[in-house]
Amino acid sequence: MSILDRKLRRDLGHLATQAVAIGMVMASGIAMYTMALYALHSLQTSQTNYYQKYRFANIFCNAVRIPADLMPRIQAIPGVSAIDQRVVFAALLDMPNMAEPVAARLISWPDSGKPRLNDLFLADGRWLDSERSDEVLASHSFVAAHGLKLDDHLEFVINGRKRRLQIVGVVYSPEYIVQIQPGSLLPDYKRFGVFWMSHRHLSAAVDMQGAVNDVTLTLERGATEAAVIEAVDELLAPYGGTGAYGREHHVSHRFLEDEIKQLTIMAWVSPTIFLLVAAFLLNVMVGRVVALQREQIAVLKACGYYDWQIGVHYLKLALLIAVGGAGLGLLFGYWLGQNTTRMYAEVYRFPVQQGSLTGTIVWGSLLISIGSAVIGTWRSIAAVISLPPADAMRPATPSNFSTSWVERIGLRWLLPQIIRMLLRQIQRQPIKSLSTVFGMAMALAIMILGSFSLDAIRYLIWFQFDYAQRQDITVVFNQVTEHDVISELKSLPGVSEVQTFRAIPMTVRHQHASRKISVMALGDEAPLYRLVNIKEQIVPTPPEGLVLSDKLAKILGADLGDHVQLTALEGTRRSAEIEVVRIITEYGGLNAYVSPQVLARWSHLPRTCSGAHLRIDSATTTEVYHRLKNMPQVASVNLKGAAMRSFEESFAANILTMRLFNIIFTVIIAFGVVYNHARISFAEQSRDLATLRVLGFTNGEVTSILLGELAILTVAALLPGCLIGWGLAAMLVWGMDTELYRIPMVIEPATYWFAMFVVVVAAFLSGLVMLRKIWALDMVSVLKARE
């Protein structure tokens, strides 16, 4: 080890606490980066491999009934590579441990061989025996959520008839990596299950012999998805096709892609903040070391060390801290990444979840930590290199103080001497003071950014499920039903209010933008499902015109007064131009609403409904559920917000863990920033402080000069920190704004207060650590030592 390196080692030992504080900030940044990239890499690799190996389709289409002889014509569409046909049917499931009916989706499975697309991974048990009519394959997520075993029997209600089916295999499907019930925003593995049943037996059970109602296909390389979709739609239109869609509108795929998008944002935003703060801290620390060692630098130069050798010597100081931090961060990030991946495995079901610490992550971490160290210290290093040795031999010019602006605006005589001193101290080194304020503000912002999502989810639940929707359950019929079904529903015991609705799949088009959505005609029987605008005001369904959700309006570029074209994807397939008369706020999906009158006039058909919202007396819930399970026309029963609530519950623990990490990260930054500032201020002022002590100032008075400075800087960081936190949260909300769901931009005052509390406590703690040093100040030796 060269002598300079030995000096480096001792210098580092001397700066140990500061170095650790900065290294921890660096480590936090690298940990976040590693964690996000690890999880990202794991999700992406698992997804890609899964899709490829199990032949996940590119295009998905449903129709009422597609005759088998249509298949060659679909296959013949230019650009289509492979097609697969099947029967998909919604059923109810009566689980003994749950009062409410569970929604099930039954999918037909070829009687011999494997399907051409959307193959399954058999995790347990065996494939179906096509000779037997009572066997199903069950999705792993459902089996796990209910603690089911192979050979367990389940009670289904298929097409109004009860069927007892046995689980013979547990499977994973690339189509249901995330399993979300139609009409729901989030996965709920207890209340929605996917099952595969022999094609022959399922067709028979749902009267689909000789036909199918679902076609999926893959594209040839270079084929245009939109063109194929158009051709498929044209072919399927006469058979009740509801519009083909690509992967980007496939719920499971979309959900996974959104998570990937979110992780990508996370991989950059948080680490950038940490590394910026670390760079600032290194800047201040190395700047101070260089100033303090001015004469040593001169001696080294006089002795014949090259400028670059000395520059490298000080750069090494920063690099050691950075690389040490990066190493620690990598380890911690790896651990966090593994845990995050494990957490993901509860939602995203892959047969094999891959994950590894790739070279890219490791080298990337090292590179960005080195980069931030170099950026943080280049100013000081450049000063070291250009310092003329003869200049350095002379002591540095005394610090240049001036009266602070607070004093200059006339408050001078109001301020006690000590306050004046500390104000001047802050103002004398604006960069150091600003760095500290910036660092603290960032600590606060990180805290807000990390905790606001809980506020947002809670607000969303309140807005969507407590305020806008007042029903308890939503019943969906397996086919369009006469409106008089309302009397049957009303007669159920304990049902107090019923509001029917009719959902029609439609293409909505405005100028060049179009989407396939469900247009909802809300019945006027009872105001259960209410439309709400951005100001949280209830918007009654207008008798004329169309109501658009804000996201849909934005996508279509349609504003109030614009006319949009609606084309029904069922029945007569009529088109009409309708004026947009209201725009409402919704956080999930893309929706449009009309009054039943508008729909009736337009379709020339008697009033029908596809489902109903029910408000029920909690005492009779079980009875209502029981009766619904036995109504042949009921396809599914959605408990309002159940998915959201179960999601919140199952993630409450994770959210708490994340919050804990968040607090740790915030404390690391805040503590590091304040401690760094305090150490340097103390070193710079120890002579003055000792002089004051000699002059008769008490320990408390001397302490207040140093800690007062920290207090002022901490308070100064609070407002900018809240603003930056708000800005980052808004950025995240903007980044996560998808067609599937949006996050409301809501940060509760309590979140701000708590974040400020954490930052102030961290600052206070580092103040306490400094207090010990101040009180141990040896006046005599400090005054004797030459600066």
Place this chain on the structure above:
Amino acid sequence: MGDVVVRALKGVDVALYPGEFVVLLGPSGSGKSTLLNILGGLDQPTSGQVFYRDQELTTWNQRQLTQFRREHVGFIFQFYNLVPSLTAYENVALVTELASRSMSPLEALKMVALEPRRDHFPAQLSGGEQQRVAIARAIAKRPAILLCDEPTGALDLATGVLVLEAIEQVNRELGTTTVVITHNAVIAGMADRVIKMSDGKIAEVEQNAMRLRPREMRW
């Protein structure tokens, strides 16, 4: 203040000879330190020429000047300027690692009688001891020139004498051309030649018939 040009040195013409002991005498601000810095390649004059042997220092770039200092010049400063985080031995080794013809750090410490304190840090040494470590550091590379800027300025008399003895010994035993800056006229007795400076100029040059040992001088 930036517009006022201060000329530290004006028309200085001086030659130093191998093995010579020169004392630069003069009050503060007379230009002694500037001259020393220029001689040692720490500073460049705005005009004029400086030669070392046959080479013109004034045409050299920073890198060449560094190389020159590394191989040929030893510096001793008023405030010792030891690296506080390195022991006595390591402070000397700082230089011996660089130069090609250097003696071992231990040898250098022996010359200033500090070998027993080799593992002490500067803060554990007295002022005189620190300055002797600085001397060991300066001479360890066997420099052709030893430049001392007020080497006893911060020391009491007895310690100062010890330090001067060490410098004198180096000059005698290694034949190092030695320049000592001082404003203490008594030290002039040690020199072969005394150059008196005032106001940036050489005011007077005196040749001593006989060099005195530091102990023999009347303080």
